Amino acid sequence: MSSKSIKVYAPATVANVVCGFDILGFAVNEPGDELIMDLCDKPGVVISSIEGDGGKLPLDADRNTVAAGVKSILKQLGREDIGVKLKLKKKMPLGSGLGSSAASSVAGIFAINELLDRPLSKEELLPFAMEGEALACGHGHADNVAPALFGGFTLIKSYEPLEVIALPVPNLYCALLYPHVDVPTRDARQIIRSKVLLKDAVTQWGNIAGLISALYLGDYDLLGRCMKDVIVEPIRSMLIPEFYKMKEIAMHHGALGFGISGSGPTVFSLFRSPDDAQRVLLTLQQVLLDKGIASNIYLSEINKNGPVIL
Structure with missing residues (x-):
């Protein structure tokens, strides 16, 4: 082994990207999770400490x-004789819609x-990251773990077989902007309609295809026109305070x-200028403060690398 200890950082992610429900996602540089992993003599995976979670995890x-995928990998490789000690530092809010569990899973x-x-490629690591996601959310979706692992924009083309395309x-x-309101992922999934109108589905397909085309063409005007979700x-x-007012601003x-x-409840927007983005963020933060709601x-920029060694 090249080292007995390692410190890594795994990024937060934005899933869905408006019209791409469960199939699109991208990584951001911050926030994210830090993990220190030590190999030791006593077999088994142990979490020695978690910081920044308020005692919730x-x-x-x-x-x-953070441990689920690690245990699965050791089992898959026939290396359950190895002892692993984990120290997780959550540097992002839980239940924020920023892929908190995905970042932990990918870090591990x-x-x-x-x-x-590196016995496994990133493509081979992805199913193990999805195991951790399934433990946290009840669904092994890849729209957070794939961009967290690969970096950049990713498209989940299919789950059976699993096929992920880098965009x-x-x-x-x-x-x-993460407003301090509670929107549990499972609750947010349950309110979604199980049936949609064909005309809405056609509109959505056009937007998803257009958004992906815009990424390949580098056409930001087209990208903006396609970031619409009718489903x-x-x-x-409805679960996010002042959503449409913030969107309009x-x-x-x-x-x-x-x-x-x-x-959710985190909302995101994409800008060409960092100065415009910062001004809007401060304005939106004030909109929520006026309603008595704090926010982060x-x-x-969009993270192109995925997890890194610190």
């Missing part, structure tokens, strides 16, 4: 996403793969698009 390795599998001298990464700035956003937006001040990150704001 279980230290039990059988119930925590990336770290163990590095310590074992061109636009030179844009992502403005994220999920009209329902989920962002679009009026230069945002290419505005939408819900994952299942983050601004970054």
